[in-house]
Amino acid sequence: MNERVEGFVSMTVDDFVATITLDRPSKLNAMTPSMAAEIVEHMKRCNEDDAIRAVVLTGASTKSFCAGSDIGTLDDYRTPWEFRNRPDYCDAVRALLKPSIAAINGYAFGGGLETSLSCDIRIASANARFAAPEIKLGWIGGGGMAAFLAHSIGPSNAALMLMTGDPIDADKALAWGLVSEIVESAEQVTARAQEIARTIAQRAPIAAETAKSNLRAAFNMPQEDAIRYERDLQTICFATDDAREGREAFREKRQPRFRRR
Known part of the structure; x- marks a missing residue:
């Protein structure tokens, strides 16, 4: 396009x-x-x-x-x-x-x-x-x-x-x-x-976008605040459908199919 x-x-x-x-x-x-x-x-x-x-x-x-x-x-x-x-x-x-x-x-x-x-x-x-x-x-x-x-x-x-x-x-x-x-x-x-x-x-889209937010926080927050923020972001990513798909794909030894969900 x-x-x-x-x-x-x-x-x-x-x-x-x-x-x-x-x-x-x-x-x-x-x-x-x-x-x-x-x-x-x-x-x-x-x-x-x-x-x-x-x-x-x-x-x-x-x-x-x-x-x-x-x-x-x-x-x-x-x-x-x-x-x-x-x-x-x-x-x-x-x-x-x-x-x-x-x-x-x-x-x-x-x-x-x-x-x-x-x-x-x-x-x-x-x-x-x-x-x-x-x-x-x-x-x-x-x-x-x-x-x-x-x-x-x-x-x-x-x-x-x-x-x-x-x-x-x-x-x-x-x-x-x-x-x-x-x-x-x-x-x-x-x-x-x-x-x-x-x-x-090809990576999980929500995780990629979250990694970007996390990196920005790392530059702008005090270190301990940034680490706590990172842990919160990790938890949000872990709860997504894409994260579940990633775990299933790993167990099944195949490429994951991420859908930004």
């Missing part, structure tokens, strides 16, 4: 995996307000559709995942308050209940970096570059840049990126823990992300 809303964002669904593609390669997939609105709608659809169990987010280019906001559209906001309350694509990605993977094929700058950081897993091509360049233009990121960088790469490395605005390459991103894997070519990175997504989609 292939859906294209008027604009520059497309979505396909195959084998329980949704692939959402930023499709404005002539502008390095720079984000416009209409593209942000499309992403918000696609993320809502992914949350509501049981036929979607994992989501891949990528860019239609061998040069760029997303170069951030289209600077030319920022002056279209009539007031700073309107800018503050705009529909935010990073918020939409973070609100996704299903596991998400960023397939980073080239530049991930500004809002593009924030979008990738809002995903659960990041796979990069060898030509990928990462930057928080807003400081060079007189502002800072607003989609979770500092919080996610500090968690991902540590406060000193985060400060280096945030305060210089200079890019790092894929090898440094891997060494710092910003990405999980490097794939040699930009053409291969989406395929690798989809491979991981299909693997996740």
Whole structure:
């Protein structure tokens, strides 16, 4: 199934995996307000559709995942308050209940970096570059840049990126823990992300979604609270039909058939 809303964002669904593609390669997939609105709608659809169990987010280019906001559209906001309350694509990605993977094929700058950081897993091509360049233009990121960088790469490395605005390459991103894997070519990175997504989609969907919630809690709660929360989530998962199916499949030495129930 292939859906294209008027604009520059497309979505396909195959084998329980949704692939959402930023499709404005002539502008390095720079984000416009209409593209942000499309992403918000696609993320809502992914949350509501049981036929979607994992989501891949990528860019239609061998040069760029997303170069951030289209600077030319920022002056279209009539007031700073309107800018503050705009529909935010990073918020939409973070609100996704299903596991998400960023397939980073080239530049991930500004809002593009924030979008990738809002995903659960990041796979990069060898030509990928990462930057928080807003400081060079007189502002800072607003989609979770500092919080996610500090968690991902540590406060000193985060400060280096945030305060210089200079890019790092894929090898440094891997060494710092910003990405999980490097794939040699930009053409291969989406395929690798989809491979991981299909693997996740084969697991019990409620357990996968709960694992995502659990991981987020681990970052945000005191340790003992996080462990208690994990135990509660485990109990909820254990009571599902899918967990019973998993135990039966184990006893019968067959592959489980999970139904998100």
